[in-house]
Amino acid sequence: MSTLRALTPSQRTVLDHLAHGCPDKEIAALMGISKTGVKKHLEHLRRRYGVSNRVAVVRAALEAGDLRIGKV
Numbered sequence: 001m002s003t004l005r006a007l008t009p010s011q012r013t014v015l016d017h018l019a020h021g022c023p024d025k026e027i028a029a030l031m032g033i034s035k036t037g038v039k040k041h042l043e044h045l046r047r048r049y050g051v052s053n054r055v056a057v058v059r060a061a062l063e064a065g066d067l068r069i070g071k072v
Contacts, residue, residue, distance in 0.1 A: 008041075010033075011048075014027060014041040014045065015045060015058070015061055015067055017030060018054050018057060019062075019069055024038045042057070049064070
């Protein structure tokens with residue numbers, strides 16, 4: 001079951017940047033928010049997927065159908 005509808009637009013954006021390997025500092029600059037803000041979104045994503053790190057967030061989102069990686 002997809003949790004995509006339950007994700008906020010900011011969480012979706014963070015998730016997309018995580019999937020592309022962006023570090024927190026770069027995500028913050030791209031989104032115009034603080035690095036702390038990125039960390040908060042990441043913490044919510046970790047809790048939502050029940051995982052403990054950013055790689056596992058991306059893997060869980062892929063498995064849940066909340067993220068697709070491909071050519072844009």
